[in-house]
Amino acid sequence: MISTQHVCAKSKRNILWDVTLCVCVCVCVCVCLQKIDPELDDFFQALRKKVKIGVVGGSDYSKIAEQLGEGxxxxxxxxxxxAENGTVQYKEGQLISRQAIQNHLGEELLQDLINFCLSYMGLIKLPKKRGTFIEFRNGMINISPIGRSCTxxxxxxxxxxxxxxxxxxxFVAALQEExxxxxxxxxxxxxxxxxxxxEGWDKRLCLDVLEQEGLDTIFFFGNETSLGGNDYEIFEDPRTIGFTVCSPEDTARLCREMFFNAPPNES
Known part of the structure; x- marks a missing residue:
């Protein structure tokens, strides 16, 4: 049985222990924009010998690579x-699919959206503003009022x-109304x-690929699992067994308990 004592995590339903194959979709494996801890990196490579592991994130591949390795x-x-909520998909080192938001939305709506965001951000007063307020990605537009180039x-x-x-x-409320x-x-x-x-281009996109793989169970670990968070939809999806985690250490601790039969950390 999984103990959640001393960890900030919660399962949304019972875990199936008698699975023959499962995939651990880990989101919360790095502190924001920092390199993965080498010990944690080694742990996930050891875990990969027991289960299949996938990573799903909202960032583009280059940012994911900066955190989890090199290139x-x-x-x-x-x-x-x-990457990018699953609109860019890699399997076993090979690119298998890529979608483009401009093809889906069309240029007129896209420009209306960007122009509205630029106008709105021009009215926001902050102690500091930097650069890259709008980042155009394959599967989404990322909006940062302070600018992504901040320290x-x-x-x-x-x-x-x-x-x-x-x-x-x-900001989001204004966009939803407009x-x-x-x-x-x-x-x-x-x-x-x-x-x-x-709509529909959230992290659940990756589940279509995983379902086709014939996996018995999909475990998901994420930190933004409440309503409005970018992990919410995949966490609530009936195809996943979801865990809310607060840190990379929570993710590793739960995986140790689940897949290595390690007792909970009592420290």
Whole structure:
């Protein structure tokens, strides 16, 4: 039985212990934009000998690679890598699928969306603003009121201001009102930004690939699993057994208990 004592994690349903093959889809394996801890990296490589492991994230592949390895080695370190909510898919080191948001939304809606965001951000007053306020990706548009080129310290500072003043929450509410009925979704992720993408283009996209693989069980670990978070839909999907985790250490601790029969850490 899995004990959740001393860990900030919660299963959304019972875990099937008699599975013959399972996949662990790990999201929370790095502190925001920092390199994965070498010991944690070694642990996941050991875990891969027991189960198939996939990573799904909202960032593009280059940012995932910065955190989990170097360059193309990441797509070989994991059985599956799903970048940009799964609109860019890798399996066993090979690119298997890529979608483009501009083809789905069309240029007119895309420009209306970008222009609205630029106008709205021009009215936001912050202690600091940096660069890259809008990042165009294959599967989404990432919006950052402070700018993605901010330092880690500035990132944390903005996050604290955002908690008090609900900057991103108000921004999303304005977008939802302006673009109601346009088939768009808005989800927060990380400390400084939120994502805009077509309805259905959330992290559940990766589940279609995994289902085709004939896997018995899909475990999902994520930190933004509440309503409005970018892990919410995949966490709530009946095809997954979901866990809310607060840190990379939580993810590793649960995996040790589940797959290595290790007792809970009592420290």
């Amino acid at each position: 193309d080695e990441v797509i070989h370190k994991f059985d599956y890598v799903f 880690l310290e500035e990132r944390i500072e903005f996050s604290e201001i955002d908690k008090r003043e609900k900057i991103r929450e108000k 673009f109601a009925g346009k088939g768009l979704r808005f989800t927060r992720g990380g400390l400084i930004s939120f994502d805009i993408f077509p």
